[in-house]
Amino acid sequence: MNESINAGPAVGDVAAAKAAVEDAAGRVQTARRDFLKLFGYGSAGLMLGGLSIGEDGLPGLIPEAAAAAGKSPYEKAFGFDPGLLYMNIGTTGSSPTQVVKNANQDYKAIAGNPTAYFFGQQAMRNTIAQGFGCDPYELVLSFNTTDGLWRIVMGIPFAPGDELITTNMEEDAGISVYNMLAERFGVVIKTVNIPTNDAYSDAEVLARFKAQYTEKTKAILFSSPIYLTGARLPAKRLCKWAARKGIISIVDGAHLPGMVALDLHDMGCDFFSGSGHKWQCGPGQTGFMYIRNGFDPSPQVLQRPTSDYAPFGVPSPMVDIPVPGYTNTNPLPTYYATNTLIYGAAGILANGVRDPNHNIAAVLQLIGNGSRPSQNALVECCQLWDAWGRQAIEDYVVALAQYLRSRIVDHWGFDALSIPYAGFADASARTGLTSFNPFSPGFDYNADLTAAQSSAQSAASAAAVAQLKTDHQIVIRNNSVPHALRSNPTQNAAPGTFSAPLRISTHLFHSPADVDRVIDALLMVVPHP
Ligand SMILES: Cc1ncc(COP(=O)(O)O)c(C=O)c1O
Known part of the structure; x- marks a missing residue:
């Protein structure tokens, strides 16, 4: 492990990462107010299809108090199945409830009165x-x-x-x-x-x-x-x-x-x-x-x-x-x-x-001919993101992912992550996609693997993804990765010796409590020190 590159909050300093999420959640409300000022919207000003508009004219978020209590400020806009913790946005996302409703109405309207929609x-x-x-x-x-x-x-x-x-x-x-x-x-x-x-x-x-x-x-x-x-x-x-x-x-x-x-x-x-x-x-x-x-x-x-x-x-x-x-x-x-x-x-x-x-x-x-309901729905999603504030969303998503990474570091160590936890490269490289490897020897993302270890790891990783879904209602995915080699970091793993880390997506509808839930489940399902 290279501590100097991975320097940052000490191992176990999860509280700082969590505070950063709360801070980012707080700024979401500010972004919304800034948008309001910038575009001069009043209470009846913003018409986003049939979106439920708050009193200030913007699509609703949960109140600041609820955000402070550890919920995602965006949570109430989405309609996941009860109990499901969906963390695979990297494969595909989930549309806000109101967008789904409007798209359905749009499709129905087209069936009722068919129109060619080359244009628009x-x-x-x-x-x-x-x-x-x-x-x-x-x-x-x-x-x-x-x-x-x-x-x-x-x-x-x-x-x-x-x-x-x-x-x-x-x-x-x-x-x-x-x-x-x-x-x-x-x-x-x-x-x-x-x-x-x-x-x-x-x-x-x-x-x-x-x-x-x-x-x-x-x-x-x-x-x-x-x-x-x-x-x-x-x-x-x-x-x-x-x-x-x-x-x-x-x-x-x-x-x-x-x-x-x-x-x-x-x-x-x-x-x-x-x-x-x-x-x-x-x-x-x-x-x-x-x-x-x-x-x-x-x-x-x-x-x-x-x-x-x-x-x-x-x-x-x-x-x-x-x-x-x-x-x-x-x-x-x-x-x-x-x-x-x-x-x-x-x-x-x-x-x-x-x-x-x-x-x-x-x-x-x-x-x-395209799909008018789909294109309208996509535009409506974009309008929502613009109204909520794209920078505020990025800040929230990245802070939440960094909280997840802090919890991974706390249990599995710095070496388990795909990118440095902190250090000179980290901030610009961070996204809402977190990849970590609890299956390699020494919990080391860069461990050199034999062909036999690689294939065993691939099976263990797939089994963990399946078990998280069936036993815990948590959806994540795994990948086959030609990681850099600990023995020679200028080289990456050759075919047949790839690793099989887990990939977790954290998005705007997730909260620190969701991160805690996936960590608790992982501790039951995958190897840990
Ligand atoms: C980097 C990258 N490119 C392309 C794709 C394909 O995306 P789409 O389904 O939008 O074609 C994916 C999907 O996972 C991806 O991760």
Whole structure:
């Protein structure tokens, strides 16, 4: 164990981590009041579909007193089955009760009076783009992260011999797209090993990407956070480095929307794909695809149309949308639409040509009939998050996860965690995904495993996940992880010797009491010192 890197609250200093959660819960109420002031909403001011609106015009949270008593401020907005403790948001989330109700009504209304719903998304994109720090022209409602990633890479003209730098910890969606690029277009895939436990630091990750660079590097593709370990990679630093080198950056940010306060212009990526159905808690088969469509470093207030027909010459009322400046000021990469009903209409994306004045999302969005109830429900979730305050949500989610990690450290030690508990790399790497390994020798995430130990661990880990569900009504998951090796932290476990840690998602509807419940159950189900 490297105590200097893992330095922070002493082992057992759980109280400080818990106090941080209470503090973050308190700030939620402030964020709500700030939103109210900023947007000037009065008691009848905010109409979010049929959402139950509080007296101050915002969707309700539980009272401050209840938050102080250890409940999640957001708890009452969700409708989980009684007794169920669902902690696998990393796979898929749960929609707020009111959103579910409205979506059902919407679906019923469509059945009663069927309508084609090719259109309507311009207004939706106008509503949600600000929450993600981008322009509605560059945000597309996709089906999910996988869908967005495929539409991104298939639109970039890769040539044989082009090199793509990625990581050894991509999810199947990322693995699939880079394998296809290799097989179909002869792209050479260069892989960075992601470090774990005390080997992890932002600087190390950056250095490993840089080490893979050659003059043939065309793009980097990485997920952040890493779904196996929960580590949030230094996305802005990676994208800035890529931009300086003239490399295209593609981010698989499946877990970011709804978990953190995203500012895509600030992150500086060229392309981003994320889930609507995970931490953003929208319905299944919803997601966000972002394609950088500008390079002005100054923030601006842009006039955007409210009608979907506007890009094609039909007059439309306009709205003002404030957008942050771009950190990536490179020219726009050539990009072809992969599926659209209106290829090249009004010259937009014709032959891959880019122009920041073009409403590319209007062309990319129009792929035939979609699901109006799903898209409306996703937008409603985004409105709720905006109203509750995305930074307040991130602060709460990360503080709660850090409380969970403090309790893990208390029982299993620093070495059991996927990233340093504290220290120089930690704060920026923290997310609501916690990965820890109670099965390895010495409770060491980075333990070198034999093939036999690896396969026994995989079985033990799967059994623990199953037992938590059947005996305790707690849903978490496990993963198969090519962790860094204690014997040589520059190397990661070879196939056949991967570890099988547990992954726990803590989200806005959870509370410190839920964290205590999962720890109590784990102590009954998995090995501990
Ligand atoms: C990093 C990462 N990318 C992509 C996906 C696929 O997400 P979706 O279901 O939105 O396609 C996941 C799902 O777990 C993931 O963790």
